[in-house]
Amino acid sequence: MKNNIIWVKINNSNYYYLLTKLNDIGITLYDNKKTKDYLLIKTTYEDYERIQKYLVSYHVSIYAETGFNKIKLYFKKYIVFVISIILSIILLFLANNVIFKINVKSNNKDIRTLVLEELFNNGLKRFSLKMPHQKIENIVSKILDNNKDTLEWLEIEYDGLMMNVYVTEKNIPSKNIEPSFCHVIATTDAKISNMNIYRGVALKEINDYVNKGDIILSGEVSFNEEVKNNVCASGEVYGEVWYKVKVTVPFFEYYIEYTGKNRYNFNVRINDNKYDILKSRLKNKQIEETNLYKLNDFEINLVKEKEYVKKSRELSEEEAYNKALNLALEKVKLKLSENEEILVKKVLKKEVNDSTIYLEIFIVTKENIGEVVVVEEEQINDSGNNTQNNE
Secondary structure, three states, X not given: OOOOEEEEEEEOOOHHHHHHHHHHOOOOOOEEEEOOOEEEEEEEHHHHHHHHHHXXXXXEEEEEEOHHHHHHHHHHHOHHHHHHHHHHHHHHHHHHHEOOEEEEEOOOHHHHHHHHHHHHHOOOOOOOEOOOHHHHHHHHHHHHHHOOOOEEEEEEEEEOOEEEEEEEEOOOOOHHHOOOOEEEEEOOOEEEEEEEEEEOEEOOOOOOEEOOOOEEEEOEEEEOOEEEEEOEXXXXXXXXXXXXXXXXXXXXXXEEEEEEXXXXXXXXXXXXXXXXXXXXXXXXXXXXXXXXXXXXXXXXXXXXXXXXXXXXXXXXXXXXXXXXXXXXXXXHHOOOOOOOEEEEEEEEEEEEOOOXXXXXXXXXXXXXXXXXXXXXXXXXXXXHHHHHHHO
């Protein structure tokens, strides 16, 4: 306390005489300011007490605190305000980062229970911290994968203190409304490689070639060339499907590289309008947003800007060849589902010029080529009438 630096006010108009007196009694002066009616000196609290003791005929008082004392003084003066700010920050943090209620939007009690259990197992529960958007997306994908036969769609949205979970139950058609008469036809030209027949009569065999629209499994059950019954044919039919894919890849490739320089900003969204608080100084940047506060159509976001530079490089012929081949395979894979695969790939044509490489690729896949089509009543009647006319 005694070593704290303070400003002392001494009422006296004789400036030089007063400085001489202070020097005589050994007062340390760090600074001084002269006015018409008084002198301000910067000294220690200990020297202030000495001035009061030796210069009793002068009016001496503390003019201003400095350093830690000044901070303490301000803190005492504004303590209610400071505590209010701290509490507001804590409440704002809780409101924007803690889940107080989970609301699953579904009329099915079993579905609500299932979703709440899945969320709990993945760390989303009451009074837990909110998770970033990417992690939420991963959890949604995981829940849907674990409940493919039950859940069709799931979305999680934060709304202030509440987490709303929108869910759509998978609609499984009832067996009671199954069509009475249908065929399984080929969806594309192919060579049949495998068949699993559940109902109906096979009109094609393994290794047979079929054209798009050909009936593979018929719903007509015949005996001695007479139709005895109509059923809904069903089964899995896999076939070898052929593709010819053409790809052109340039030898010059553009890519981005992050510099490691990050900047932080804030933005305010009102309805569909966004306003940045600070002006960005990065020319090329990738933006990541973290929501800090949201109320209806108003929200405040913390923005992380990651700087990158655009670069280019020249591919070798081997790199361009592999890139073109991979692009062709990826293009075909987009059409494939579970249990479907690429069997054969063969480059039929390769052309190289100064700037590009061109590949023509033959690809054979194993695909489910069977599709159930319902035979309408009018078609059944037409078929019956044609049979009678022929007779």
